[in-house]
Amino acid sequence: MVLKKITWKAIIPGCLKSESSSFPEPKQTCSQRLSISDLSNPGSPISFSDLSISIFNLHVFTLQELRTLTNEFSKNNYLGGGGFGAVYKGFIDDKLRPGLKAQPVAVKALDLDGSQGHREWLAEVTFLGQLKHRHLVNLIGYCCEDENRLLVYEYVERGSVEDKLFSRYSAALPWLTRLKIAAGAAKGLAFLHEEEKPVIYRDFKTSNVLLDSDYNAKLSDFGLAMDGLEGDQTQITACVMGTEGYAAPEYINTGD
Known part of the structure; x- marks a missing residue:
């Protein structure tokens, strides 16, 4: 039997269940959803670089872009923190890149000395990059540059x-x-x-x-x-x- 290397380009959207027709959800076949083990397993044929494939519909930000939109991670933009790291408010203007609307965002930066690490960051990208629902926070994109791991979410106005x-x-x-x-x-x-x-x-x-x-x-x-x-x-x-x-x-x- 010939084993064919699978890339994310080969995975096509199917369907997810939607709770209401008034709130259309992006659809994909459940059985085709990638697992975190598909990326965290060293023997997996799916490489980490495949994260940029459009199947996730995520934007890949540079660290400099995130510095700019958070005003250099200013303490005035600080929203809070936890085991993962600090969260900052930022604003994306419509000139940053095509297809990305102007909007406020929340940028979560992994604390390299914290209790969580690359596996937790990867879990967020893997799950929220594929699962879309009105009662899940929307992940807009991520940054993976050198040792830096950051996540960019929709800004949710009223906090927790x-x-x-x-x-x-x-x-x-x-x-x-x-x-x-x-x-x-x-x-x-x-x-x-x-x-x-x-x-x-x-x-x-x-x-x-x-x-x-x-x-x-x-x-x-x-x-x-x-x-x-x-x-x-x-x-x-x-x-x-x-x-x-x-x-x-x-x-x-x-x-x-």
């Missing part, structure tokens, strides 16, 4: 649910708004779990649920996400990931 619930400066959210947020986050998780090739999010918590101007919930931070098993298969995870207090107790206890 954690900010709204616990910030001393935020007004209490009405209960109908809270229900809308909870339902939106649940729809995002359902989308991930109901795929023919499911995704296990593994880091569901209030700081990772972002809110747009209309309080629509968007799941973010896919660094700990992993591919689930298909069909009726089960698996036990040797290394339990997630945040204490948010992860399911049975998962923490058994890894299942």
Whole structure:
């Protein structure tokens, strides 16, 4: 049997499930979605350079471009940080490159001394580069230059649910708004779990649920996400990931 090297150019879009016809989603066949193992495995025929192939519909930014749009990662543009690194607000003007509209963005820079690394960065690119849904944050592009690893997302105006619930400066959210947020986050998780090739999010918590101007919930931070098993298969995870207090107790206890 002759083995043919697979490149991302050979993978064509199919279909993803959509929760509403009023919000059309980019489509692709679930069984054709690339797994993170397709890139992280040294023996994979798919090379890291293939990330630039248009199947991901992501823009590849230079470090200098990201310095410019964040005003040299100014402290005035600082939005927050976590295990991955710092997040800065930036603005893309319509002259940066053809096909990229003017818009505010959030730029997340990997902290080389932090608790996360290239695998988490690659997970974000792999999952959010292929999965599009109204309740997932939109990944616009990335930068991979020397040791630098950065991600460029849509800017989500109202920050995280954690900010709204616990910030001393935020007004209490009405209960109908809270229900809308909870339902939106649940729809995002359902989308991930109901795929023919499911995704296990593994880091569901209030700081990772972002809110747009209309309080629509968007799941973010896919660094700990992993591919689930298909069909009726089960698996036990040797290394339990997630945040204490948010992860399911049975998962923490058994890894299942």
